[in-house]
Each structure stands twice: as C-alpha cells, then as structure tokens.
Amino acid sequence: MTVTAPAGFRAAGVTAGLKPSGRPDLALVVNDGPLAVAAGVFTSNRVVAAPVTWSRVAVGDGVARAVVLNSGGANACTGPEGFADTHRTAEHVGAALGVDFGDVLVCSTGLIGERLPMDTLLAGVDAAAAALSPDGGDDAATAIMTTDTVPKRTHVPAPDGASWSIGGMAKGAGMLAPGLATMLVVLTTDAVLDAEQADAALRSATARTFDRVDSDGCMSTNDTVLLLASGASGETPDQAAFAVALERACGELARALVADAEGASHDIAVTVVHASSEQAAVAVARAVTRSNLLKAAVFGNDPNWGRVLAAVGTVPEEVAPYDPLTLDVAINGVQVCRAGGVGEDRSLVDLAAAREVHIRIDLHAGDSEATVWTNDLTHDYVHENSAYST
C-alpha cells in the first residue's frame, strides 16, 4: 500500500512538533530513480499558499527528487516571509538528501494565516531524512492527516499484468471542493514515463476524480496532487493501461476523502444522465452537491427531491440545456420525481439504511453523464468547523 509500494521510493513520517496534539506532522517521500520524473496539478484558487507557489515552479521542468509535506500549518496568506520559509524548507531537504533544492516539492496543510515554526519544522526534516525507509509509506500517510480520521492510501497494479504499479496517499477532510478538492496527494509509480506523459495522465485522471468531489463547496489555497515516476520497474507502460490505473488510484483516494469528510454521516453520489455534454452533466451535478438545503435534508434522512430540482434550476441554460418539465429524479432507485412533477411516494426511499445515497437526475437532453460526490451537512460539520482554529 501507499507511496512506497512501487519500487524506487522511500518515505518517512515523523512528529516534528507542529501540531499541538503531538501527532505525526511531517512526511518525506523520496524518489531514488533511476528516473526523477514528476508532474503536479494545483488548486485553481487565486489565493495560494507559499508551497503551491513554490512547487508549481519547481515541478515545471518535469523533474523532482523529493516531496516534503507538513500538517499543522498551511503556510497560506503568510506573505513574502511565508514564501521564504518554504524556500528554506526545500533547501534544507535538498541538503539533507544531497539533491538540488529545485527538485524538492513542498506541501503544507493546516490553519491559514500563521507562520510555521521553522526551527521545529527543519528539525523534523532531519528526523524524517534519518527515518527514510522503503516501508515508510504508511508513516508518511499518517503524518499528513489534519482532521482526517484515517490515513488514505492506495496501491493499483498494472491492469495488463505488467510489473509496474501505482501507489498513493492523500489527506483531506474539509475545504473540499473542485478545482481541485482540498487536499494533498502524492502518487508514485515505478513505470518508465517521461514528464509529458506523466503530466497528461495526471491532468486527465484528476479532472475525472478529485475534481468531482465537492464535500463543502470550499476551495482550498493548498490543493496539490503530485505524481512521481521512478522508472525502477524498467517497464514502459502501455499508455492506455497506465491511464486506467492512474484514474483508478485517484478515484480510490477521492472516494476515501468523501468517506472521511468532516462530520459527515452520508456520502452522496449525484449522477446526471442524458445531458447534452459531460460538462453540462458536471455543472448540474455540482449545483446539486452545493445545496446546503439538500445536504441538510439527507442528514435528516429526508428524500426532499424538491430541493434537488430547485438546485438543478440554478444552472444557466447556456451551460446545460434541458426542459424543466421533463426532469426525472430517482433517489436510491425510487423515481420520486417524474417529468418535473410528483412521482413515486417519497416515503418509499430509505436513507437511514446506508451511508451511501444515490441521486440520479435525468435531463433528457443528450447522451452524456457524470457523477459528483458530496456529503451531507451535519451538526458535526458545523461543530468541527466552528472550532477548527480555536
């Protein structure tokens, strides 16, 4: 499992002391090669954390040797001083590992608007460098957790029987919205890839997985998804097979984020079918996953389909053409809305039976479809997020 499952990688997770809780808070992932190929996808938020500014540039040449990740502080909205902290972190990692600091990517997560305690962090980097191990993936996955209750890991073998595989770890439980979902993700592979292939595969996979998770509609300043390729298997993968495996790895991690979202009691899959385009299907699904009223209703195990239609109706016609009088909605298989009006009795829907809820919206406007995942809106979400920084 996780980032050290493919050959050519070592990792570590240690307690630097950044978190008041005393839990692990600093992770290091090192690519020992022979290749040092890397690709990254970052938040589309215009307000970005210092490590995003840094890593976006550092990964621009398609090369990276290591990723250092800290929880316990986002290093966002910390000004030029915050950027200097990130720069210094990369230099320190580079020196500890004997690699160019420009090949060190940095990720941070935690509270926005506070400087990181650099002495603590750099001592943690030394401890992590000393603890690096080919079995260190689980420790790394644990060290990047914030409000996550479980570490998120994946390991996907080559679908065509080849010997390469893809490993991955993720964190993220709140401020989860598309473009990207709020999170840090590191994916590793021992397949032989060039930077262009890695970048294309990563963009395609994230667009259909992490970008279709919207737990709470809030876009982060720190979202980062990285792919590192060591080439250690010596095998050049079939491109289609690699794309399938990477999308599966990303999909598993994205699903794990939803399953562990802050305070949630339901995972809600909103599937839009017969849309005029995939983009239209995503837009409609996203409008529904953003409805606080619907999310609160699902928390109350109330199949309030009127709130689904009210949300569908907010999508402009130029984005998603459909006729409101033909809309169908099914919740967990019960056709509660037919042709824009009342369908089966809503009391036939049992939302209490399972954590997963499936809402299917038929636009009768084409052949495309898409699914966006979200969570219900609960007392625990409000509680966790009203006290996060205090």
Add this chain to the structure above:
Amino acid sequence: MTVTAPAGFRAAGVTAGLKPSGRPDLALVVNDGPLAVAAGVFTSNRVVAAPVTWSRVAVGDGVARAVVLNSGGANACTGPEGFADTHRTAEHVGAALGVDFGDVLVCSTGLIGERLPMDTLLAGVDAAAAALSPDGGDDAATAIMTTDTVPKRTHVPAPDGASWSIGGMAKGAGMLAPGLATMLVVLTTDAVLDAEQADAALRSATARTFDRVDSDGCMSTNDTVLLLASGASGETPDQAAFAVALERACGELARALVADAEGASHDIAVTVVHASSEQAAVAVARAVTRSNLLKAAVFGNDPNWGRVLAAVGTVPEEVAPYDPLTLDVAINGVQVCRAGGVGEDRSLVDLAAAREVHIRIDLHAGDSEATVWTNDLTHDYVHENSAYST
C-alpha cells in the same frame, strides 16, 4: 405599517387550514385604485412554481387588482395539475372580488412537490375576501409566514415630504439566495405611477437589496416581489424620491429576512471596497457569503480570516481583477489581514458581543463597492432543514 399603510388598499390574513400547525396561511391584498398599476420581479431559477409561471404572465401588462398568497405549500414541481390549481385560484379570487382573473396575482410558499388541497384553499379565499379591511395588513403579513419567527413589515414615507408612501410585507427565512432571495414580497404605494415607472423602480431596488441577501446559497422556485400602485394619494412622485423610498423599503425588508434566517445566530455583512466595478464587488462578496467554512467559523465566534481569503480567491480574474498580495481584510474593524498576509492579532476581534458581524475586504483595484448580507451556519440551521418536510 405593512401593505395597507398607503391609501387605496385592503388586506386580510386567515387560517384556511393548509398548515398542520393551524396557524394563518392565506393572505389577500386588494388594490382599490383608482389606478391598478403593478410590476413584478421573479426568481431566476429555471425550475419555477406554478404561481410564478402564472403571475409572470398576469403582471406582464402592468395591471393587477389583487394578490392572493398562501403558505403551507409551494405548488412547485406539481406539473400541469399544479398550474391548473393556480389558475383556478385566480379565477376564484376574481369572482369573489368582481375583478378580471387575469388581474389576480398568485404567490405560494412551503414544501416543494406536493399539490395544494384546493377545497381548503378556495374556502380560505372566501373567508379572506370577507375579512378584507384597510387595517388588514398585519394579518396578511402573518399569514404568509413559514419558518419565519416574526412577520416582516415596512412603511416608508415620501422622503421629500409628499403625502404618498410605500408599505410592504415579506416572508422568507430559508432557501435564501440571490436571483432573487427566496421570499414573497408585496409592496404597495398610493403614489401615481405608470407601469413602466413601477417596473423600472422595482427592478432597480430589488437588484440592490433582495439580490444582495444570501442566507444559504439556495435559490428558490417561488421568489416573487410585487409592487402595486393605487394612485390614491393623487400625487405623482418625483422619480428619484420614489426610487430612494422604494430602495429603503426593500432594504428594510431584506435586512429583516437576514435577521430572521433559519437557525442563524449572526448576521454577516460582507462589504467589498475598491473593486474595479460594482459587479466585481458583488461577485467577491457573494463568494465569501457562500463559504460554509467561514459561516461555521462565525457561528463559533472565530474570526478565521483565512477562510475569507480562500473564498475571495475563487472568483475568476476576468470577473474581479485584483492582486492577491494586496488584499486587506478587516473583521469588526480589526485589520486581521494586511497585503494578503497576517495583520493584527485575530484575538482582538470579538464576535460574541453582537449578532451583526462586519467583514470588509479591500481589493485595491478600483473605486466601486457593494455589500452582501448572509448568516452564520449553525446547528439550528442544520436541524431545521433536516426535518423540514417530515
């Protein structure tokens, strides 16, 4: 106060029996003239309730004699049968009052996706018609309440000392988002206006008041704001003075909606200054009022300004140009963020002292500004909306 304050209007509010609670649920407002001028602004949701479809057409000629409003059922997503119910209601009111049914506007509010019990409703219309009185405005304002805890009323005199005035009533406590906010509003005036003047004044006033309320990001299927002019004062108002008074009446009602929003413990004014345009200022303010994380933080009395910046950053540059590294944020007058980084100590901000919270965002990008109001995200909001239909 309320819709019968200007001369030329009668109103009533009765208990038809549409609400299980037995509270008043049917209101009638009649314009006795001499003029029968009317204007309306409706939800921009594509999924609209039957009464919206009806009233949009009925008010199209700028003439209306009466408005019938019911709580206890939205008559939305009820198909052709639901539209027939609205049509029949207008006919019944027309017959009871001796006016053309095409001059009767209809508003409904309550649960989406259920037919109205027409026998109960039409008997209520008869009772309301019998109860019409020049003092009936308060009863009408009470009868349109759903989860509102108080009736919302206003009465604004002519600012220039003329004898005409503007009265109004509103309902709305949830599913409150721009375009319009979810609500029913009836405004009355005894000023002498023509239909074109009424329409222009109403559109301008709602754009700067109700459209800048966003309690929970959820756009309704039933939003309706109506203006009726009786001309009974015999005075033709100065257009600018009338616009000022109407915007004041709408502003007071919009503010009352926020003050009574479901489960809220704080009213939050998000003011964006030095924007490149008023549209840019509104877009940034709206992004912030949509942040569940910020709203939950305010509930916890936590001045988490990082969540303000994370929301500001989601607005595309083509909509609102600004440099993220120049952003300033003040919360209740404390400059917690300066130049995109850490400002004054956040512990200086006291959010527990008052219900009102003022967040001021300086974009340093121009001369325009705008304020959008929202509420905090609370346990009570989740509770009320997880059990609304059950």
